Amino acid sequence: MSIPIFLELVEMKAKTASVLPFLIGLCYSYYHYGIIHLGYVVIYFVAMFIFNMAVDILDNYNDYRHAKEGHDYREKTNIIGRENLSLRFVFCLMVTMIVISALIGIALAYIVGWPLLWMGLFCYLVGIFYSSGPRPISSLPLGEIFSGVTMGFMISLICVYINTFEAFQWNFSEVLGIVVIALPNTMWIANLMLANNTCDKEEDEKNERYTLVHYIGKINALRLFAGMNVVAFVAILISFLLGLAPWTVLLSFLAVPFVYDQVKLFLQKQVKSQTFPCAVKILAVGSIVQVITYLLGIIIA
16 A cells, blocks of 8 residues: 555545644643644554544445445545455554554553543544444534534544643533534534535435435535634634634634635535535635644733
């Protein structure tokens, strides 16, 4: 397997969806608590990244196996069929990566506390059953919720917990603060899935995958797509007003014209090869700007 094929198999181009929630959790840990356990979070990042790649391999593996006859999804769309990859090799690679990441996570949970084990277990179950089982989460109108919460919120929550495990309190105000900080990523990651499902509505229905777009229709899906971008920026404003982030995060609003243009493009046409990248660009630019402006505030302080 060549490196380009491997990178496509693990969906490397979409890894901003896991890296940036991690970075915003890191910024929040330092700004709000004044604590960073660099060694532990690096170990967590490695485990998280390996598992994230394994989940994307699993998605491609299950999509290939469960594709219905009558169209050329297996042969021309799915990376496994298009590149004639061995199913056995792909499966073994995926299992190896899952086991390695799980062992790292269990070892880390032994050090920082068992809440990490339960949070990790939730993420693993969502990741595995997202595309597995008789009714995968991705084939239900729940994909946006689970992908947004698991990647946008849980990655940040785990990052903050690992950094602050000696002092972290499991109460409403502590968790709410992380919810607000993570809400932009939660919205943008959910929108990534919503945009994907909007573009793939007809193909998904051929494969008997009835996502949220199937139930609410494309018009309402597009309205939801636009609305969640608004919520993301409102959350950034609220994070400043509640003292959860430095004033510099307000500079994130400089990205609004870019996001507006990308939303406008996607609302005009929902074609996977042409306008799905709009959602990817919104996630990348919005999340990067949030992290950079948050970090700028930390440096100034």
